[in-house]
Amino acid sequence: MADRYLNFTGTAPGRFLTRRLGLPQPAPLRRWGAEHPRFEGQLLHLTAGESAHADALGKVLAGTGLDVVSSASADARPVAAVVDATGVTGLDSLAEVHAALHPVVRSLAAGGRVVVLGAPPSADDHHQAAVQQGLEGFVRSLGKEIGRGRTVNLVRVAGPVADAESTLRFLLSPKSAYVSGQVVQVGGAGEGVAAAPDDWERPLAGRTALITGAARGIGEAVAETLVRDGADVVLLDVPAAEADLTKVAERLGGRALPLDITADDAGERIAAFVPDGLDVLVHNAGITRDRRLANMPAERWSSVLDVNLASVLRTTDALLAAGAVRRGGSIVATASIAGIAGNAGQTNYAASKAGIVGLVRSLAPRAAAEHGVTVNAVAPGFIETKMTAAVPLFIREAGRRMNSLAQGGLPVDVAETTAWFASPGSGAVNGQVVRVCGQSLLGA
Structure with missing residues (x-):
């Protein structure tokens, strides 16, 4: 969705008015x-x-x-x-x-x-x-x-x-x-080993990456960026999104894997689909079911926790146990500033995303020591997607302006940070949670 305010402030009248009124520029x-x-x-x-x-x-x-x-x-x-x-x-x-x-x-x-x-x-x-x-x-x-x-x-x-x-x-x-x-x-305790790629423009050449929730939005942008950096991609999303998933996979020269990530055997099925293993595992799939706690039925709570956190825990454990993430590889999970700062109406979502932060901090040193794999997370702020386009106007504008850059981010911003984590050159970056939020005024 176009940011009309950003476009307006780029005009001479817009610059004049915003300066006079003390508005974000x-x-x-x-x-x-x-x-x-x-x-x-x-x-x-x-x-x-x-x-x-x-x-x-x-x-x-x-x-x-x-x-x-x-x-x-x-x-x-x-x-x-x-x-x-x-x-x-x-x-x-x-x-x-x-x-x-x-x-x-x-x-x-x-x-x-x-x-x-x-x-x-x-x-x-x-x-x-x-x-x-x-x-x-x-x-x-x-x-x-x-x-x-x-x-x-x-x-x-x-x-x-x-x-x-x-x-x-x-x-x-x-x-x-x-x-x-x-x-x-x-660097520091529990870090992996940085390995300078042969080509800094294509650091993922010869590597295989799997991205969940890849049929659209941020997941699609992550897949595009990893392909740009040389990766072969496996794109995973729910069977209901198979048509869109297949189109993205065909466009990027990747493989589509329609699969419900919440299935108990999802990890085993992923490992069977990539018998030669993965170098990059991106946990991007996520849902929201917003409602204040007093009005939130158990189903809304459990569905968000199952997709956003439980599936990440299950599949990560299964893939590491099977040796499906190769040594020198990386796991990148998706947290959120909601999990860092909290958000009204999102106790379920914030709990799931704060859980991702806890997973990263605990697992990272052990995964590096035992499997030679780094574990990090991106924590997006207000990102311009179809989901945020449906947010009421004034809430949407607040989300855009309440950061040091005074605008929303794009899916590619999350994708670029994911690609940096995934690079073999980032092997000494481990256990980190980096916010992609334009320095939001919310959270630390």
């Missing part, structure tokens, strides 16, 4: 496109504190294709800034983060990127822990004020900085247009 977001797949221009490589990663980080940033510089010329408008704050251990070095970004933040190009690299807060040094946790508040606050379609994210590096290459490539590209105010840890 969303900027059109640049997303990945075949003709312009990456940004072009200067990337500022800045440092706060004593970093041990300077040379290695420089090599990683060079791989982005941007012109890496340590300071911008007077007339330049850098497209990105990366601040290496991994060596920040006290208040004096924390001040260097301010000193690094204060002179350049206004000059950053519209739709630009700011990424701060930090270190995990120490359990043994409360001074280091205090200032490294301070970076989280800094990043989230800057994301809410920077405007003009720019994004700000924090990457905590717990191992070699080379393991963060996939994450930095994602966050410094148009693919992360609707991801802002997020904290991602790379």
Whole structure:
């Protein structure tokens, strides 16, 4: 559904009125496109504190294709800034983060990127822990004020900085247009092993991915994006959607698997359908049955929990036990900001999506250790789909505007984040829940 307000604010009268009335002024977001797949221009490589990663980080940033510089010329408008704050251990070095970004933040190009690299807060040094946790508040606050379609994210590096290459490539590209105010840890306890793909443009070449709920909407977008990245796809949806599922599969050169994911033997049937195994398992299927708890019959509760959570638990357990997800593979589940912040009328849905967060945090370290598989989740915010198009006007507008980018996301935004998780280069990213919500004002 078209965002008429966004289109209006792009006109001269719209800009004038929104400025005079103090209304949100969303900027059109640049997303990945075949003709312009990456940004072009200067990337500022800045440092706060004593970093041990300077040379290695420089090599990683060079791989982005941007012109890496340590300071911008007077007339330049850098497209990105990366601040290496991994060596920040006290208040004096924390001040260097301010000193690094204060002179350049206004000059950053519209739709630009700011990424701060930090270190995990120490359990043994409360001074280091205090200032490294301070970076989280800094990043989230800057994301809410920077405007003009720019994004700000924090990457905590717990191992070699080379393991963060996939994450930095994602966050410094148009693919992360609707991801802002997020904290991602790379490496640490329970991580997998990052493996740089032969071709960063097609990191999933030779890999097989299964996507549930793939007949339409976000699931279809995920399938399209994984195919773009080289994957062979198996598309799963309920038998009632078989006609649509088959059309999508034929268009993408994939295989259709009409199957009720809530069936007790769904995992076994998936394993039989892909006897050579999977490299990527995307749990996207989900439903809503909204009603306030006082008016919610048991059937509405149980149906949502069965599709959104119980089926994920059952099929994941079955596929891991059968060895159907190959070592070096990934599982990506779909949570929601409703599961993080709650939402009136959605106690069932929020419980199911919060359950996904719990699943990821508990299973991720064990899946990596026992099966060589990473487990992560995307948590969408307001995404423009047929479902949100049916939401009443004022609620829909609130959902669109109550984030730092002042607009709704698109299914492809969720798909791009899923593809980043699925890349073999992201093997050191494990147990993470990343919100794809334009930095919604709801939730952490």
